[in-house]
Amino acid sequence: MDKQTLLQELRRDGELVTKRLEHWARQTPERTCFYYGEDNIALSFAEFNRLSDQIAGNLAAAGITKGMHVSVFMRNQLITALAMFGIWKAGAVFCPVNFGLTGRLLAYQIGDTRPALLIAERALVPMLDEIADQMDSVRDLVVYDAPTGAHDHVEGGARFAGALPERPWEELLRPAQKPAIQLEYDDRANIIYTSGTTGPAKGVVQSHRWMNQYTFLFRQLLDQDDVVYNDLPLYHVGGAVYNVVRAVWAGCASACWDRFSPNQFWQRIATSNATSAVLVDTMISWLAKADPLPTDRNNTLNKVHMQPLPDRHVEISQRFGFDYVTAGFGQTESGMSCFTIIEETDDSNGTPPAFLRGLGRTEIRARAARYGVPVLPVERAGTVGKGHMGLPSVFVEAAILDERDRECAAGEPGQLAFRSRLPSLLLHEYLGKPEATAKAFRNLWFHTGDSARRNSDGTYNFVDRMGDRIRVRGENISSFHIEDMINQCPGVGMTAAFAVPAEDGDEDDVVVFVAVRDGQTLSEQLVLEWSEQNMPKFMRPRYVRVVEDLPRTLTQKVEKFKLKKRILEELGRG
Structure with a gap:
């Protein structure tokens, strides 16, 4: 696909998810946009759009202008999602904070991000008390108090002990006019922190187009009858962007819970009629431990992203009736830059017709072909295993580079690297770390920090994190x-x-x-x-x-x- 055609395709459903929300609020106002399973709350597209407009207007009234940082320190996925869209509509930058952070690590992230306004839930206020003297950039603190009867209600919770006065969340929900902000594709949307599993976390600055690229290929598998299940935290791209933003862009519902529960997982799928989900390795292990039942396939979940792809993907998919498994290379910095679709079942052992929702097999194959996405047929599903990432996406060039940035031969492991085919598809920068940014983008390639290899057929396989390589x-x-x-x-x-x-x-x-x-x-x-x-x-x-x-x-x-x-x-x- 040439660059002009690629740009047209990227713009086909709009460059901004905020505009896409407004589109669905006009076209299908009563359709469910966001279902919050923790408290059995459903918001329509019209209601979700109205509330996020009001949040944007009240943020503007509080002095938040385009480009300012707003942090959200919260478990509650409904309030986080509303805040996220309100922040974007105000032209500000969504800066979610890991709600597991305390003390020095929490102070580091807030100090690194330097938000003008911080939104937190009552149960996390004591964590902010510990670092009150290190929040010098924050001029407004908004606290959400869950109502009586809500799953996260805190009876008699302590108020913030620092000098900064609290404002109640309800103030952001007062009637207000959405500000007339002109957003562009390359404006900053998010600062999402890397997991920090091998060292200090870095703030990854992403544009609005980054979110378009990250969700684009995945949302081709959805229509309005789909429901995207989420139990991943919204301070990472998997929950906030891959699941919630993807659903809004596609015009279907997202069904969200605050955390994964192996005991309640299938009941949640049944309650929400979810058709799409992300299963990471430990989730797959937990689900597979349950004793097999003859009714295991009697569920609506037919499209599952497995990260990373396990060796047992065929066995697990056929047991639970997952028709499609997607895999690839997803990263906070580079989005979804490798992608593949695996047909795990056929009509004889897939999702039973009574439970089937969403696109049919013929349409999914046609959409995949349009964007050069490989679809591995069911008879070949077992030929790929752990580490398989498919082909580079249509948005990037990919290479495997050695320590001097020379391209490695097929089969030789090296560092996975990408070049963007259009502006603003990859991260803008690592926040406040110009040397780390320059190092990652050296020699006109973005270096992922991951080791991979290119196979003779052009597909890619994950090998390891570069930092996890051992020499003995x-x-x-x-x-x-x-x-x-x-x-x-x-x-x-x-x-x-x-x-x-x-x-x-x-x-x-x-x-x-x-x-x-x-x-x-x-x-x-x-x-x-x-x-x-x-x-x-x-x-x-x-x-x-x-x-x-x-x-x-x-x-x-x-x-x-x-x-x-x-x-x-x-x-x-x-």
């Missing part, structure tokens, strides 16, 4: 591969592998932390003995630690830096 006995080892091996050991539920400096020389020692599978027992000695019998010598761990669970972000990424600090302190090297 002259061999470069992927922590991905070590984890994959150790996960085969009886009794192991999940593994985190990483390097620590070897006691002698300049290479590494391998460390693995393993979480015990439910109902089983495990010892460090057993893991060491198993690795001696089943793994090459250079891959075997030097140190093994058995734990009940691994520390993770709410998007289920293992926080290896915490484990690394723990083992180094234990070894007297902290």
Whole structure:
């Protein structure tokens, strides 16, 4: 697709999700836009649009102008989503804050973002009290108090102890005229922080077009009869943009809960008639543990994004009737830059007709073909496994680069890099970090920090985070591969592998932390003995630690830096 045609396609449904919300509020005003499962609240497109207009107007009245930063520190997904759209309509920048942060980490993010206004929920105010003297940029604090009977109501919650006076959330909902802000595709929309699993988090500055690119290929699989399920936090792109923004752009409902629940997952799908969801690796594991039932396929969930793609994707999809699994390479910085669709079922073992909603197979194949998205047919679904990312999206050029930015040969691992085919498709910058930004964009490529390889057929496979590569006995080892091996050991539920400096020389020692599978027992000695019998010598761990669970972000990424600090302190090297 040439660049002019690509630009026309990108603009076909508008460049701004705020305008798309207004479109659906006119076209289908009574259709559900946002369902909040925690409190059984449904807002139509007209109502969601009206409320976000009022928030924008009241933000403007409070002095928020185009380009200002507004932070949202909140679990409640309904209030967060309304605030997010109101912030965009005011021309401001949505800056969500991880609600698990406290103390120094919370102060770092707020200090780094420097918001003019901060919206928080009552239960999190004590966290702000701890850093009140480090919030010098914040001139307005808005606090949401959940009403009596709401799942997150706080009886007699403490008020903010700092000098900054509180304003109630209701003030942002007063009748107000939406400000006449002229937004453009390249205006800043969000500052989303990386997970910080391997070091300090960086604020990724994204444009409105970034959101268009990130959701574009996914929303081609949706029509207005779809319902997008979300239990990912809205301080990351997966929840806020991939799920909520994608649904608004497509004109269908999103159904949101504040967190994942393995016990309630299928009831939520039934309640909302959800057709699309994201399942990360630990979610898949939890769902698969349940005893199989003959009714497992009797659900509406027919399009699932698995991140990362597991080896068992066919088995899981056919058990639960997932007709399509999507996979690829998604990143806070580069959006969805590789993409593939896998047909996991056929009419004989897919979603039963009584539960089927959304586009048919013929239309999905046609839309995929229009944008060069590979669709792996059901008879070949089992030929791809963990790490498969498909082809680069129509919006980017991709390459695998060595340490001198030379392109690697097919099959040779290197750093995955992208070039944007149109302006503002990738991040603007890392907030306040010009050196990190320049390093990431060196030699006219955006360097993802991830290792991958290009296959002979042009598809790409994920190898590892570059920072997770380990060098032992002259061999470069992927922590991905070590984890994959150790996960085969009886009794192991999940593994985190990483390097620590070897006691002698300049290479590494391998460390693995393993979480015990439910109902089983495990010892460090057993893991060491198993690795001696089943793994090459250079891959075997030097140190093994058995734990009940691994520390993770709410998007289920293992926080290896915490484990690394723990083992180094234990070894007297902290």
